[in-house]
Amino acid sequence: MRLIGYARVSTVEQSLDLQIAALQAAGCSKIISDQGLSGADFHRPGLRKVLRQLQGEDMLVVWRLDRLGRSLIDLIETVNRLSRRGCEFRSLTESIDTSSSGGRLLFHVMGAMAEFERSIISERTKAGMEAARVRGSQIGRRPSMTAEQTDAARIAVEIDLKSVGEVALTYGVHPKTLARRLRDSN
DSSP: OOEEEEEEESSTTSOOHHHHHHHHHTTOSEEEEEESOOTTOSOOHHHHHHHHHOOTTOEEEESSHHHHOSOHHHHHHHHHHHHHTTOEEEETTTTEETTSHHHHHHHHHHHHHHHHHHHHHHHHHHHHHHHHHHHTOOOSSOOSSOHHHHHHHHHHHHTSOOOHHHHHHHHTSOHHHHHHHHHHTO
16 A cells, blocks of 8 residues: 655645654655645645545545645545545544544544534525525625616617617626516516
8 A cells, every 4th residue: 555645734934844744754655745725725736636646555644634625525525536446545633544444434424524514504594594585685696787777778778779788888787697687677
């Protein structure tokens, strides 16, 4: 089994030294890193490179889970993709090792927690939107044009025979937006 390490720091001022030393001590034969990149973005060059290099029976090793990423949902999906390819995952600080039954159990518990978190967020969002509707608040983005502007635009297009593009420019909207507003306001 080949151990491949991944290290990341969020700013260029931070040092990778601590992570690299821990990954080397864990036996990583190769370490790939990203410097100055947020953990919220899973499209980092170093991460993409390390994920491409992992092959069956290899293990991705990170110093801490948050070095791989901040989103539990994305972390779980990444580890599940590795598992489907026959690769394992290990986080040194949290002592998670998917090559052991206990490590797999812990990771599945984290997956269940992430799913639960998604459900709670969805329920709260729906409840908040319903409460806002009951209070009379408009949900969603404000219309790009008021009803009066739409009426004036209709006159400009239908009576004054101006082009939709010209009128859209007047109101600072895309011509498709104006055409949709004219169609939907009938």
